[in-house]
Amino acid sequence: MATTGSNALHLTPEILAAAQGSKAWPFEEARKILKRYEGKDWPETILFETGYGPSGLPHIGTFGEVARTTMVRHAFRILTEDQVPTKLLCFSDDMDGMRKIPDNVPDRSALEPYLHMPLTVVPNPFGGDFTSFGDHNNAMLCRFLDAFRFDYEFASAAEYYKSGKLDAILKRVAERYDDIMAIMLPTLGEERRATYSPFLPISPKSGRVLYVPMKKVDAENATITFDDEDGEETTLSVTGGKVKLQWKPDFGARWAALGVDFEMFGKDHGPNMGVYDAICEALGGRAPEHFVYELFLDENGQKISKSKGNGLTIDEWLTYAPTESLALYMFQRPRQAKKLYFDVIPRAVDEYYQFLAAYPRQDWKERLGNPVWHIHDGNPPQVDLPVSFALLLNLVSASNAHDKAVLWGFISRHAEGVTPESHPELDRLVGYAIRYFDDFVKPSKVFRAPDEDERTALAALSERLGTLPAGADGEAIQNAALDVARGIERYQDHKKQSPTGGPGVSVTFFQMIYQVLIGQERGPRFGSFAALYGIDNTRALIDKALKGKLK
Structure with missing residues (x-):
């Protein structure tokens, strides 16, 4: 930042x-x-x-x-x-x-x-x-x-x-x-008013900050008189760190x-x-x-407290995401209460890079409303990020990768010429994704076995993917998946219309894919994920799910 x-x-x-x-x-x-x-x-x-x-x-x-x-x-x-x-x-x-x-x-x-x-x-x-x-x-x-x-x-x-x-x-x-007391006393309860003073002396004997009434305030000599904890009347100067307010x-x-x-x-x-x-x-x-x-x-809707230590600490956020994503979270909707816990991190990361990608296309009115302009003092960096953080997390999940080299193998095959050296920002995100997955996603993964209809749908999806060329892009894969879903009554959404005029596809189709194949409730666009992971690897993942090896 x-x-x-x-x-x-x-x-x-x-x-x-x-x-x-x-x-x-x-x-x-x-x-x-x-x-x-x-x-x-x-x-x-x-x-x-x-x-x-x-x-x-x-x-x-x-x-x-x-x-x-x-x-x-x-x-x-x-x-x-x-x-x-x-x-x-x-x-x-x-x-x-x-x-x-x-x-x-x-x-x-x-x-x-x-x-x-x-x-x-x-x-x-x-x-x-x-x-x-x-x-x-x-x-x-x-x-x-x-x-x-x-x-x-x-x-x-x-x-x-x-x-x-x-x-x-x-x-x-x-x-x-007297003026200060006149402001303060109406804001206090009856018992507190009887002992209140804006001055808090620091006991010269115990070293404690004392909440005691004043017996005398001497403005001319700038002193206060009070009874110390042992009952002895004590006079202190209000200067030099002997009292606080x-x-x-x-x-x-x-x-x-x-x-x-x-x-x-x-x-x-x-x-x-x-x-x-x-x-x-x-x-x-x-x-x-x-x-x-x-x-x-915090995640339970309770106010974050320093003494309780609930919510996220600074070090925790910065362990799993770049500082700019935290700055974005601070910028957005400051007058709206927001939960601050681990689940908000991936979205904040991807939103930051989305705003960054949009910046060069915007006019100055839009730029000055773009969070990255404020995060970077009017000089946002130019970053090419061919893979989103959400996709990286799902790639780690599907591949069980525990080091950067494995993930970069998928990325480099998917995006020709993209390497850790050419895209250091992406390499930084790869490290964050592995840490975040290991600490928060992996422990909560729950694979479920597909029912008979879902087995039929997954088998059909695998067969359809097998007809695509090895280098098919995310759009082609997404369209192939949609074609499969449109042919299955369970996944037809008659409130939507497909480009060919038939029923659209229910979101439950893609929810099923992520629940069965990844062990998560949701994920990024399936076509983008399968293109990055590879068609053969995706089909192998489906095969494992059908054989019960993932569950």
């Missing part, structure tokens, strides 16, 4: 005109920022921000924010003809207290003594070079962003608090404490302190958006432009 950095954009009048009228969502969001400064001078830098809570292992939904925000940033650069500097800040709330122990850490009991301590103090349960849980998860975030080659600046809340970068806004929170005030205060212009977040933050905005404005800032996206769900 390309990035939005300092590279010069090659803008033509056609691109600029198409951008002005583009209905692609990144352009629509970028226009909000244009309107934000309508009639005003541009600031030194337009600041895009994404937030990350490193309370658990990062999941793909977290990083979707970065991919999507980068797309809006690129659209903004186009609309301003790259005349306004921009920056993407990825802010990690690693000073947050560990309120519960994640389910997916190696030894949960080892972390129990560190409950409610800042994440940058909690020991790293995964071992390695990172000293704390927060540092480890921050590193995972950065590794992913670097793998995508994003142009970003990482920010650690712990570093910002301790270095004094937030001191000015923390003093302002103390000065406008509750998460809702933290949102608004950070926006005011840094001058954030754009931030997107998930639907679960939607009800609090007005609170964030009001706090930002109470502190003298201007709330950023927002984009609220729908949440990612």
Whole structure:
């Protein structure tokens, strides 16, 4: 995936005109920022921000924010003809207290003594070079962003608090404490209102983040007074990393302190958006432009959670598919809830290459609506992909191939001159297909025996394939299969019409083929599969099924 950095954009009048009228969502969001400064001078830098809570292992939904925000940033650069500097800040709330122990850490009991301590103090349960849980998860975030080659600046809340970068806004929170409380208290239950404070002191004795009421807030001296866990009255400065802000005030205060212009977040933050905005404005800032996206769900329709570890991880997706397919999944329908689990990967891969193949044929209006334009910062690569990922998966399934050489034997016979050297992108997909099949398709394969009608249909199909020349293409094979199905009452669809005027063919014919021959419920176009696998090999597969050797 390309990035939005300092590279010069090659803008033509056609691109600029198409951008002005583009209905692609990144352009629509970028226009909000244009309107934000309508009639005003541009600031030194337009600041895009994404937030990350490193309370658990990062999941793909977290990083979707970065991919999507980068797309809006690129659209903004186009609309301003790259005349306004921009920056993407990825802010990690690693000073947050560990309120519960994640389910997916190696030894949960080892972390129990560190409950409610800042994440940058909690020991790293995964071992390695990172000293704390927060540092480890921050590193995972950065590794992913670097793998995508994003142009970003990482920010650690712990570093910002301790270095004094937030001191000015923390003093302002103390000065406008009553204003902040007036915003927050109506949003809280009666019991919570009695003890609430936007300041969370860090106990100088236990090191824990404390949720305690304030006995005094001294704006002049920028201090707070409270009772520590042992009951001793304690006074701390609000500066220098001795306190942090509750998460809702933290949102608004950070926006005011840094001058954030754009931030997107998930639907679960939607009800609090007005609170964030009001706090930002109470502190003298201007709330950023927002984009609220729908949440990612696991295969059971449950919200993906960092602490539960449900759904896909970054490494899991990238083990079985190229990064561009993940970027496509992030681009498509961001305001629609989508399931994020292993079954979505093959379709995302093939859709990415379909969009890529369509791009050169499109005019600029269509191109700026094509996901690959946004994924690659306006410079999609040219890729020749003679075989789809779905076909590769079925080829692995039918051939039981476990190494690239076997698959390339089929591919090279099917497409003359196509080799791993001439088509490195296809070679990359071959490796992904083998891994995906071995881990997810093979364990769930269930071959079923054909009934008598199906045996008759398969025998007829094999006989018809035997009449075709060895080099018959996918279209010829598909037509031959259709001819066989039209002659069998069971597979005639009288609601459809064939090219010759007779009944069409029911989809159950091809479903039967894949269930019996491949052990799967569905597959790609049969003609394309048989052409790639080879007519003789396909007939041999049918023979095995009829003899019960597959089941």
